[in-house]
Amino acid sequence: MASLGHVLPQTLHFADPLPLRSGAQLRDYTLVYETYGRLNADKSNAVLVCHALNASHHVAGTYEGQDKSEGWWDNLIGPGKPLDTDRFFVIGINNPGSCFGSTGPMHQNAETGRVYGADFPVVTVQDWVDAQARVLDHLGIAQLAGVLGGSLGGMQALDWSLRYPERMRHCIAIATAPSLSAQNIAFNEVARRAIITDPDFHGGHFYQHGVVPKRGLRVARMIGHITYLSDDVMEEKFGRQMRAAELGYTTQDIEFQIESYLRYQGDKFSEYFDANTYLLITRALDYFDPASEHGGDLSRTFASARCKYLLASFTTDWRFSPARSREIVKALLDNKRDVSYAEIAAPHGHDAFLLDDPRYHGVLKAYFARMAGEFQ
Amino acid sequence: MASLGHVLPQTLHFADPLPLRSGAQLRDYTLVYETYGRLNADKSNAVLVCHALNASHHVAGTYEGQDKSEGWWDNLIGPGKPLDTDRFFVIGINNPGSCFGSTGPMHQNAETGRVYGADFPVVTVQDWVDAQARVLDHLGIAQLAGVLGGSLGGMQALDWSLRYPERMRHCIAIATAPSLSAQNIAFNEVARRAIITDPDFHGGHFYQHGVVPKRGLRVARMIGHITYLSDDVMEEKFGRQMRAAELGYTTQDIEFQIESYLRYQGDKFSEYFDANTYLLITRALDYFDPASEHGGDLSRTFASARCKYLLASFTTDWRFSPARSREIVKALLDNKRDVSYAEIAAPHGHDAFLLDDPRYHGVLKAYFARMAGEFQ
Numbered sequence: 001m002a003s004l005g006h007v008l009p010q011t012l013h014f015a016d017p018l019p020l021r022s023g024a025q026l027r028d029y030t031l032v033y034e035t036y037g038r039l040n041a042d043k044s045n046a047v048l049v050c051h052a053l054n055a056s057h058h059v060a061g062t063y064e065g066q067d068k069s070e071g072w073w074d075n076l077i078g079p080g081k082p083l084d085t086d087r088f089f090v091i092g093i094n095n096p097g098s099c100f101g102s103t104g105p106m107h108q109n110a111e112t113g114r115v116y117g118a119d120f121p122v123v124t125v126q127d128w129v130d131a132q133a134r135v136l137d138h139l140g141i142a143q144l145a146g147v148l149g150g151s152l153g154g155m156q157a158l159d160w161s162l163r164y165p166e167r168m169r170h171c172i173a174i175a176t177a178p179s180l181s182a183q184n185i186a187f188n189e190v191a192r193r194a195i196i197t198d199p200d201f202h203g204g205h206f207y208q209h210g211v212v213p214k215r216g217l218r219v220a221r222m223i224g225h226i227t228y229l230s231d232d233v234m235e236e237k238f239g240r241q242m243r244a245a246e247l248g249y250t251t252q253d254i255e256f257q258i259e260s261y262l263r264y265q266g267d268k269f270s271e272y273f274d275a276n277t278y279l280l281i282t283r284a285l286d287y288f289d290p291a292s293e294h295g296g297d298l299s300r301t302f303a304s305a306r307c308k309y310l311l312a313s314f315t316t317d318w319r320f321s322p323a324r325s326r327e328i329v330k331a332l333l334d335n336k337r338d339v340s341y342a343e344i345a346a347p348h349g350h351d352a353f354l355l356d357d358p359r360y361h362g363v364l365k366a367y368f369a370r371m372a373g374e375f376q
Numbered sequence: 377m378a379s380l381g382h383v384l385p386q387t388l389h390f391a392d393p394l395p396l397r398s399g400a401q402l403r404d405y406t407l408v409y410e411t412y413g414r415l416n417a418d419k420s421n422a423v424l425v426c427h428a429l430n431a432s433h434h435v436a437g438t439y440e441g442q443d444k445s446e447g448w449w450d451n452l453i454g455p456g457k458p459l460d461t462d463r464f465f466v467i468g469i470n471n472p473g474s475c476f477g478s479t480g481p482m483h484q485n486a487e488t489g490r491v492y493g494a495d496f497p498v499v500t501v502q503d504w505v506d507a508q509a510r511v512l513d514h515l516g517i518a519q520l521a522g523v524l525g526g527s528l529g530g531m532q533a534l535d536w537s538l539r540y541p542e543r544m545r546h547c548i549a550i551a552t553a554p555s556l557s558a559q560n561i562a563f564n565e566v567a568r569r570a571i572i573t574d575p576d577f578h579g580g581h582f583y584q585h586g587v588v589p590k591r592g593l594r595v596a597r598m599i600g601h602i603t604y605l606s607d608d609v610m611e612e613k614f615g616r617q618m619r620a621a622e623l624g625y626t627t628q629d630i631e632f633q634i635e636s637y638l639r640y641q642g643d644k645f646s647e648y649f650d651a652n653t654y655l656l657i658t659r660a661l662d663y664f665d666p667a668s669e670h671g672g673d674l675s676r677t678f679a680s681a682r683c684k685y686l687l688a689s690f691t692t693d694w695r696f697s698p699a700r701s702r703e704i705v706k707a708l709l710d711n712k713r714d715v716s717y718a719e720i721a722a723p724h725g726h727d728a729f730l731l732d733d734p735r736y737h738g739v740l741k742a743y744f745a746r747m748a749g750e751f752q
Contacts, residue, residue, distance in 0.1 A: 022625035122625040182610040182634045183602060189635045190598040193642070196628055197591040199575055204628070215573040219595060222566040226559060231694075234558040240665060247663065249398035249498040251655035252572055252580070256662065258558045259565045266569070279627035286632065287623065289616060318607075 004078045004085060007061030007071070009034050009101065012138055018096070018131055021287075024121040026131075028110040032101035033057045033093040033135055036077065037085035044375040046089045046141045047368075048132060049073065050149035050156035053224075053281050054273065056100035059092035060085075075356040082365035087372045088145065093135050095128040097280040105276035106207060116276075118204020123280055125152075125288045129159045133167070145371055146170035146307075150353035151320060152281070155288045158328070162290055165306035170371055172310045172364070175317055175353040177324035178298055178331070179289035184319065187227055188282040191220035195275050204276050213275045218266030220278055225265050230316035230349030234258065298327055299334035308338040310367045312360065314352040315345045340367065380454045380461060383437030383447070385410050385477065388514055394472070394507055397663075400497040402507075404486040408477035409433045409469040409511055412453065413461035420751040422465045422517045423744075424508060425449065426525035426532035429600075429657050430649065432476035435468035436461075451732040458741035463748040464521065469511050471504040473656040481652035482583060492652075494580020499656055501528075501664045505535045509543070521747055522546035522683075526729035527696060528657070531664045534704070538666055541682035546747055548686045548740070551693055551729040553700035554674055554707070555665035560695065563603055564658040567596035571651050580652050589651045594642030596654055601641050606692035606725030610634065674703055675710035685715040686743045688736065690728040716743065 009032050017025035034057050039046060049059045051072070060077035063069040077083045077090055094102040097120060105120035112119075136144070147168050149157040154176025161171040180188070195201055198216030202209050226234075238258040247255065254260050294300040309332055313325035322343050332339040342363045346352040352360065385408050393401035410433050415422060425435045427448070436453035439445040453459045453466055470478040473496060481496035488495075512520070523544050525533040530552025537547040556564070571577055574592030578585050602610075614634040623631065630636045670676040685708055689701035698719045708715040718739040722728040728736065 022623075024625075118628070122627060179616060181607060182614040182616065182632075183605075183607045185616070185632050186598075186602045186610065186634050186638055189632075189638055190595060190602065192627065193598065193639070194570060194595045197594070218573070219566060219570045222562075222569065223599065226562045226566065229559075231557060231559045234562065238558040240555060240558065240561070240668075247398075249400075251498060251568065251652075251659045252494070255659075256558075256561050256565075258562050262562055262565055263569070276627075283627045283631075292616075 003074065004036050004061035006064040007034055007036060007058075009057060011101075012135060014134060018127065018134070020121050020127045021124045022122050026096055026103070026121055026123075026127075029096055029103035031093055031096065031103070031131060031135055033091060034059065034061070036060055036090045037088050039089040039139070039141070040375065042375075043141050044143070044145060045087065045372075046091060046136075046139075046144050047083060047146045047148055048091045048093070048136070048144055048160075049077070050128075050132070050147065050153035051092065051095065052150060052152040053285075054269070055153075056098060057092040057094035057102075058100070059090065072354065076361065076364065082361050083148070083368050084372070087376070088368070091135070091139070093132050095123070096131055097123040097277060097284075099274035099277040104274065105204070105280070106274050115207045117207055118276060120276060120280065122283060124284050125155050125159050126163065128284070129156055129163065132156075133164060136167070142167065144168040145375060146172055148172040148174075149176070150174035151176060151350065152285055155285070159288070159290065161305050161307050161309070162301065165304055168307050169374070170308050170310070172367065173328070174312045175314060175320050175325075175350055176328075177320045178291060178328050180286055185286050187223055188286055191223050192279055192282060194219035194223075195278060201275060204279075206275065212270070214270035217270035217273060217275055217278065218263075221266045221269035221273075222262045225262060227319045228350045230318065230347060232316060233347050233349060236347070298331040302328075302331040302335050302337065305332065305335060305337050310340045310342075310363075312342040312344060312363060314348070314350070314360075315343060316347055317350045317352060319350040379450065380412050380437035382440040383410050383412060383434075385433060387477070388511060390510060394503065394510070396497055396503045397500045398498050402472055402479070402497055402499075402503075405472055405479035407469055407472065407479070407507060407511055409467060410435065410437075412436055412466040413464050415465040415515070415517070416751065418751075419517050420519070420521060421463065421748075422467060422512075422515075422520050423459060423522045423524055424467045424469070424512070424520055424536075425453070426504075426508070426523065426529035427468065427471065428526060428528040429661075430645070431529075432474060433468040433470040433478075434476070435466065448730065452737065452740065458737050459524070459744050460748070463752070464744070467511070467515070469508050471499070472507055473499040473653060475650035475653040480650065481580070481656070482650050491581075491583045493583055494652060496652060496656065498659060500660050501531050501535050502539065504660070505532055505539065508532075509540060512543070518543065520544040521751060522548055524548040525552070526550035527552055527726065528661055531661070535664075535666065537681050537683050537685070538677065541680055544683050545750070546684050546686070548743065549704070550688045551690055551696050551701075551726055553696045554667060554704050556662055561662050563599055564662055567599050568655055568658060570595035570599075571654060577651060580655075582651065588646070590646040593646035593649060593651055593654065594639075597642045597645035597649075598638045601638060603695045604725060604727045606694065606723060608692055609723050609725060612723070674707040678704075678707040678711050678713065681708065681711060681713050685713060686718075686739075687715065688718040688720060688739060690720050690722045690724070690726070690736075692723055693726045693728060695726040
């Protein structure tokens with residue numbers, strides 16, 4: 001399959017403050033974005049791809065001179081791929097609060113002249129969607145062909161469809177949920193506590209101290225990783241494999257391969273991810289609950305929906321289980337919306353949405369082909 | 377239901393070293409135990425109760441002058457209760473390495489004159505069972521009516537039945553598994569990393585520094601708690617309940633009730649539980665895998681079994697799922713052993729084994745009544 005080849009990020013500066021759900025404003029901020037493919041003459045072929053926790057505007061393609069710099073959804077997006085850049089104009093935007101380029105906690109607050117740190121305003125899914133809409137305004141795109149996202153990205157796609165119903169024709173929400181469960185929030189909270197109670201966190205102002213709360217970030221990532229994988233796939237990949245032929249009888253050193261894997265993932269993550277960003281993004285996940293503005297009634301929530309929907313979930317995903325996607329499907333059907341739903345038997349748990357399972361990609365390819373037929 | 381009333385722990389000192397699986401020995405150690413009911417003339421009515429991570433020899437009854445001092449399985453054990461102390465002589469023994477009285481990492485190593493700390497030898501389920509057998513020798517009990525345990529306690533009951541087949545007539549193993557899965561080990565490892573990387577851990581020798589790695593213990597307990605409860609019961613008890621009427625838009629303070637609950641559990645645990653004990657006990661869980669000595673074949677493993685078995689599991693227990701109990705049942709049936717198995721529809725997850733669900737306690741009551749008929 002041909003790849004997009006080299007891509008270049010672009011930046012946009014916004015002088016107008018972004019009003020946030022919390023009542024605060026984000027002032028004087030920059031967003032980084034990438035686009036792939038070509039916007040057609042009537043600007044009707046644009047698809048916005050929303051990112052989840054550990055991802056960014058760099059959705060597909062590679063960076064010149066950088067090995068292994070494929071975008072996080074490169075298997076899905078490119079010429080001839082399910083989201084075909086020969087037909088679609090694809091946009092990836094890094095959300096504010098992230099640590100991959102757009103204004104975030106590690107940047108200077110223009111008002112105070114100091115690094116934001118823990119003072120970066122709390123951002124929500126709605127705030128991100130509003131920020132993305134401003135980028136589309138700048139690109140002159142009045143209506144998107146679709147908004148696509150998985151996990152937290154799927155929440156953004158759903159929010160788009162509820163608050164900007166006239167600005168999109170299709171919502172493609174993968175492995176997502178209408179809100180986090182108590183267990184989901186619980187895992188987020190443990191990860192946050194690990195970070196916040198790391199002595200190197202310094203109340204979120206660690207930048208001034210020249211340290212990084214790596215211990216907390218490692219533990220947070222290890223917890224995350226367990227919940228991204230299914231029990232089955234972890235069993236198949238690692239099971240009870242030992243690192244050495246003989247037991248070492250040690251509590252502090254590695255005995256099992258799964259320990260080695262988790263420590264590696266934690267170490268790697270702690271080298272590049274920002275601790276305040278971790279707190280902000282997990283909080284945005286916790287807060288997302290569009291039904292809360294409709295007395296908890298998801299059917300009433302989706303009464304404002306206008307676009308067509310594709311939802312997909314994975315049977316072994318216990319973080320955002322198929323049952324949560326079905327709640328959304330039911331709410332859409334209650335409103336007689338046009339909704340397609342695929343429940344895919346995949347062994348990989350929540351991670352499946354990033355992998356190229358042929359049934360999963362087959363569903364997406366067919367859906368995008370149908371979408372492309374609408375504007376050609 | 378009448379209670380046992382006040383009970384008293386007893387101590388036994390052992391001058392003979394206990395040989396451990398690791399090749400090390402535990403020298404000059406003390407075990408704490410309790411007994412309830414009366415040993416009958418031919419010493420045929422004794423039931424040993426094995427404890428799990430956060431429990432001890434104090435299985436039932438209360439301590440004089442101490443409010444809320446009920447033993448951890450007081451709802452099951454006492455006069456007229458399912459394990460009826462009017463008929464059975466019940467024994468609870470605190471395992472070595474624990475932090476509730478028996479020799480553990482916070483005690484002085486007689487050989488060096490210093491507190492053990494991280495130098496306490498790594499103990500296994502087999503070592504604990506051997507230590508328990510010595511207490512029974514002291515009590516003059518050649519054969520137990522039964523060995524009972526849940527979770528890690530169930531692993532000890534299974535090990536008893538494999539390595540001391542002549543010393544027991546019944547094995548009652550609840551909510552347990554023939555070994556931990558990769559996911560189980562992964563959760564243990566994250567908890568251990570949280571403790572070990574806490575700067576107050578000091579490589580396990582924090583006692584000399586006058587500190588306790590409370591940050592790590594809190595995170596470890598929070599992770600544990602999530603895995604003890606089912607997703608459903610957490611949803612029912614906490615759901616998305618907020619602590620205040622309005623969102624606070626904060627990443628560091630509590631917003632949801634589930635956060636408050638987890639933090640409280642973590643704080644409480646960090647006040648009394650020993651960090652080295654946590655490492656030792658989770659490692660003993662990781663290591664337990666009797667089939668590893670039989671080429672991974674659980675049926676061959678249980679070929680040495682002689683006693684009768686009762687196994688029970690709970691439908692919503694995702695830590696030690698019913699599938700794991702069924703593996704044991706199958707291995708026993710392959711060997712034509714006498715096995716009863718109850719899979720109980722209970723909403724509480726792994727915690728269910730400590731609760732008094734009437735169907736669950738009904739199964740145990742009936743089984744113990746049958747056992748009592750054998751020696752009366």
